[in-house]
Structure formats: structure tokens, C-alpha cells
Amino acid sequence: MGNPAIAVSGLRKAYGDKVVLDGIDFEVAAGSIFSMLGPNGAGKTTTVNVLTTLLKADAGTVRVAGHDVARETKKVRAAIGVTGQFAAVDELLSGRENLRLMADLKRVRPAAQVVGQLLERFDLVESADKLASTYSGGMRRKLDLAMTLVGAPKIIFLDEPTTGLDPRSRRTMWQIVRDLVAEGTTIFLTTQYLEEADQLADQIAVLDQGHLVAKGTPEELKRRIPGTHVRLRFADADELDAAARLLDGSTRDDQELTLRVPSDGESRSLRALLDRLDENMLNAKEFSVQTPDLDDVFLALTGRASAEVVAK
Amino acid sequence: MSSIATPLADSAIMLRRNLKHTLRNPVVIFNAVFLPIIIMLMFVYVLGGAFSVGEKYIDYATPGLLVMGISYGLGATSSAVNEDMSKGIINRFKVMDVSRGSVLTGHVIVTAVRCLIAEAAIIGVAFAMGFRTSASALDWLGAIGLLVLLSLAAGWLTVGLGLAAKTAESAGLAVVPLIMLPFLSSAFVPADTMVAGVRQFAEYQPFTPIIETLRTLLQGGHADNAHTIAAFAWCAGFALVGYVWSVRTFNSRA
Numbered sequence A: 001m002g003n004p005a006i007a008v009s010g011l012r013k014a015y016g017d018k019v020v021l022d023g024i025d026f027e028v029a030a031g032s033i034f035s036m037l038g039p040n041g042a043g044k045t046t047t048v049n050v051l052t053t054l055l056k057a058d059a060g061t062v063r064v065a066g067h068d069v070a071r072e073t074k075k076v077r078a079a080i081g082v083t084g085q086f087a088a089v090d091e092l093l094s095g096r097e098n099l100r101l102m103a104d105l106k107r108v109r110p111a112a113q114v115v116g117q118l119l120e121r122f123d124l125v126e127s128a129d130k131l132a133s134t135y136s137g138g139m140r141r142k143l144d145l146a147m148t149l150v151g152a153p154k155i156i157f158l159d160e161p162t163t164g165l166d167p168r169s170r171r172t173m174w175q176i177v178r179d180l181v182a183e184g185t186t187i188f189l190t191t192q193y194l195e196e197a198d199q200l201a202d203q204i205a206v207l208d209q210g211h212l213v214a215k216g217t218p219e220e221l222k223r224r225i226p227g228t229h230v231r232l233r234f235a236d237a238d239e240l241d242a243a244a245r246l247l248d249g250s251t252r253d254d255q256e257l258t259l260r261v262p263s264d265g266e267s268r269s270l271r272a273l274l275d276r277l278d279e280n281m282l283n284a285k286e287f288s289v290q291t292p293d294l295d296d297v298f299l300a301l302t303g304r305a306s307a308e309v310v311a312k
Numbered sequence B: 001m002s003s004i005a006t007p008l009a010d011s012a013i014m015l016r017r018n019l020k021h022t023l024r025n026p027v028v029i030f031n032a033v034f035l036p037i038i039i040m041l042m043f044v045y046v047l048g049g050a051f052s053v054g055e056k057y058i059d060y061a062t063p064g065l066l067v068m069g070i071s072y073g074l075g076a077t078s079s080a081v082n083e084d085m086s087k088g089i090i091n092r093f094k095v096m097d098v099s100r101g102s103v104l105t106g107h108v109i110v111t112a113v114r115c116l117i118a119e120a121a122i123i124g125v126a127f128a129m130g131f132r133t134s135a136s137a138l139d140w141l142g143a144i145g146l147l148v149l150l151s152l153a154a155g156w157l158t159v160g161l162g163l164a165a166k167t168a169e170s171a172g173l174a175v176v177p178l179i180m181l182p183f184l185s186s187a188f189v190p191a192d193t194m195v196a197g198v199r200q201f202a203e204y205q206p207f208t209p210i211i212e213t214l215r216t217l218l219q220g221g222h223a224d225n226a227h228t229i230a231a232f233a234w235c236a237g238f239a240l241v242g243y244v245w246s247v248r249t250f251n252s253r254a
Helices: A044-051 A073-079 A095-105 A111-121 A137-149 A167-182 A194-200 A218-224 A237-246 A267-279 A294-302 A307-311 B005-023 B026-050 B057-071 B074-086 B089-095 B100-128 B137-164 B168-174 B176-184 B198-204 B207-218 B225-252
Strands: A006-015 A018-028 A033-037 A059-064 A080-083 A155-159 A186-191 A203-208 A211-216 A229-233 A251-253 A258-262 A286-290
Touching: A006 A044, A018 A044, A018 A059, A018 A203, A018 A211, A033 A194, A044 A059, A044 A155, A044 A186, A073 A080, A080 A137, A080 B089, A095 A111, A095 A137, A095 B005, A111 A137, A137 A155, A137 A167, A167 A186, A167 A194, A186 A194, A203 A218, A203 A294, A211 A218, A211 A294, A218 A294, A229 A267, A237 A258, A237 A267, B005 B026, B005 B074, B005 B100, B026 B057, B026 B074, B026 B100, B057 B100, B057 B137, B057 B176, B057 B207, B074 B089, B074 B100, B074 B137, B074 B168, B074 B176, B089 B100, B100 B137, B100 B225, B137 B168, B137 B176, B137 B207, B137 B225, B168 B176, B176 B198, B176 B207, B198 B207, B207 B225
Parallel strands: A033 A186, A033 A203, A080 A155, A155 A186
Antiparallel strands: A006 A018, A006 A059, A203 A211, A229 A258, A229 A286, A251 A258
């Protein structure tokens, strides 16, 4: 793909003397999922608000769908859809009427057909004619996202779309997001859940106190902190003893009969390790390469545990 | 799309939204239409007998009841406007590039429509209770015009109150002064029967010239020019102030 769907450079925003975004730069490739990860108050929502034309930046340039958000506001708005942190549905209207309202305001025709398709796609047909105030949290989020999709925007912003959802609804949301990307939509997603970014994102940027402290694919980020190792599980304590003597720098767990061997995770060193075990007639019952998860990365980058870990 | 057609079409879509809200909320209709009627029955049948106003009480009180009738539907509007702003749906509209004013216009028009339905009900009940008038068609036209203007003015002021309030509850309360003001006017008893201080307030507050103008029009008498001009000026002024204030507050809120 040629031009990026979103290009941000030198973005700054302050409220009074409180700097919320202190010069951030990133690009989002068209048709990809970009996840902005950060703790509460990091500036994620402020970023979304600037990118979606709700807020003016103090400095920097932001281009969305090839248009400058400050100068070509209307063109940007025509290309995007936004689902905010709080389900923005009209509670005194039914699901169908909410969607119809969007179709009317966007002049999407034939409205009834578009509305019908979205209701079906989001599994809302049965409750279509009930007031949105009677919907569960998960249904509201689905309706909210369906409303955002009226008119098939090319770029969709999701600001913490699964905060407060139960695990099942969260997985439904994830599948919907994956389907959208499969159709070529670009997704900008903010989340405080590392698992969510790990599951969905092609690229992750970690925002902390107004700075992007890391950018990359989930794998790149995990590789950035040391701690990749090989985990071997043996059948009995004798084998574990022998292996521990053989492999320098390894740490053993006698309860689990496992041995943790530091490694860079590359195929050549893995092969060398396996060859050494083989030469010494040792056989591991289980063999796995463990990379640190994003929780470790987050902690290393921001000096704080993620919301998920804190919640546990 | 032309630059005028879009806001108009957007306003029509928003009006439809607000009408559905009203129809689905029986409390709103009760407050706006039935509460003024109940108060009317109380004033005329319970209290009115004790008042000496120099004419049949229903004839004296109807103009005041009409003005008071406008204020009862307003609390619902200010709360609804406030909820729109605080519940995130406003950001959805903003990002969709819906013309900014249409969200507010929808609320104002639906408020005015609700007020005028209440007014029609009050006039109907007044006739049933023995209200008689010698007003000509032109007098009626003037009275209706004044009530429409007053409804729009109240609508814009209320939208402004709703936008400025921090919560939906305080937004609902913010209109209470508008409900109280008719009592401190010549609506139910002549101002010159009130104690000093209140009397002066009643004589100069905006509702008095509006009520007096309505009273003259509905009695088919000669309109007092000073009152008539003051009545229309107050309404136009309130509408303008409410409009400018609303648009400013709307634009400054996220």
C-alpha cells in the first residue's frame, strides 16, 4: 500500500500547563490494526480526539486518510468512524432506530437495507425493536460499533472498545475487528489490555505520560526486553540433574521437573541445545521457547504494571 | 448538497429523534400538558373564588395560565440537552459532521411544539370552564404569534441552561425560576395587590407585559402599545440571548 492511512508527526497537546501529548510521531499502514497501549491518563483518548477532529492540536501535523485534520476536517470526517469509550447510543431509540438515525444523517441509501444487514451482522435482529436502554453492556457496544459502520468508513477508531466487557463479549468484539480488517478497513485501537493488543494489533505503540516509549510489532516489543528462554521438562529427577550439570546458567525447578535455559530463541542456538541433549542421551518430555509477554514489556517500559496485572 | 439544505435536513432528522423521545416518555407529556391543566383547575375552582379581580376569574386568569403553561415542559428539555452532551452521543454527531446547530434546533422545535400543545389544551379547558372572549381573528392571531415567539424564546433559553448545567439533574432544576416567575407577575392576581417590593418586581418583570398583552388581545380590548412592544421585545430578546448563549456554550463544550 502506498500512503499510510494515518500519519502523525510532532503532535503536541496541553491543557493549561499540563502537557498531555509531548510530541508524538507514528504512522498506520492502510488495512492494518494499530494499537495504542497505555495506562489510564497516558493521553490515549486525547490522541483519538485529535485524530478524529474533536480536538485541535497545539502543534504537529496529523493526516488521516490523506487529509489534514485541521484544514480538511470535512474530508477526514467523511472517511472515518469512531466508537468512543462510552457507548454513544440513543437509549430512548430502538437498535433499529439508532442505526436508521445514522443512515439518515449520513444520507446512506437504501437505509432500511443497510440497517437490516448491520443488525444481522451484529446478531442484533432479535432485539432490533427494543429500546437500547434495555440492552446489556455487550449489546450496547455492538450496537455502537454497528452505528459507526453505517456508511462503511475506511478508517475506524476504537477507544477502549472492550473496557468493562465480559470475556465472551470481548472475544466477540475481537472477531468483529478482525473481520473488518479482512475487508480492508484500517483500525486504530486504544486499549489498556496487553492481551488485546497482542491478539489484534499489527503494530503497537506504547504511550506513557505523553510520550511514545516504544513502537513495533508485538513480537518486536517482546524481544526488546531480555528474558527469552527455553523451558525443558524431564521425566525424572535424575535426568533433570544431568541436564542441569550439562547446561550452564540454567535454573531448575525440582517440583515441576523443569529446567529454564537462557536463549536468544534463534533456530541455530536451539539446534545446538537440542544436539547437546541428544549427545548426552537426555530426552526432554516437553520443550518450549518462552518469550516474555507484553506485561513484562509494559512493566519494563513504563515502570508500572499494566491494568490487567493490577486487576489480578 | 447545498449549504442550506444540509442543516435543514439534519434538523428535520434530529426533530424526528426528539419527537420519538417525547412520545416515549409519558412523564414529559404529563408535566408539559396535564400539570398546567391541574394547576389551572386548582386556581380557578379552589383559590380563584377568594380573589377579587373585578371580573370572572377564569377570564382574568387564562392569559396568565397560558404563560405559565409554557414553563412546565421545559425541565425535560434542559435535562435531555444535558444528557446528549454528557453521554457521548454528541461526539458521534460531531464526528459525522452533522451540522452543529441541528442537534439544538431539534430540541428547541420539539419544546415549542410541546408548549403549543399544552397551550391548545389550556385554551380548550378554559372554554369548557366558562372562559368567554370577544377577541377578533386578528387578536387571536396576535395572541398565538406571541405564544409561539414565547415558546421559541423559552426553548432557546432552556437549551442554554441545559448546556451550561453540569448534570442532567441540575439542568432540570435550572428551569425552576422560569416556572416561578409567572407567580410574581399579574398572572393570577393584579400586581397592585402585592406587598411593596414584590409589586415593583411584578410590574417590571418580563412576564407582566407578556401577560397583559395577551389579556388585552383575548379580551378584544385596545392593545396597550407600551405593553405590546415590551412583550414582543422581551420575547425576541430572550430568543436571541438564548440562541447566542446556546451556540457559544455548545461550541465550547467538548
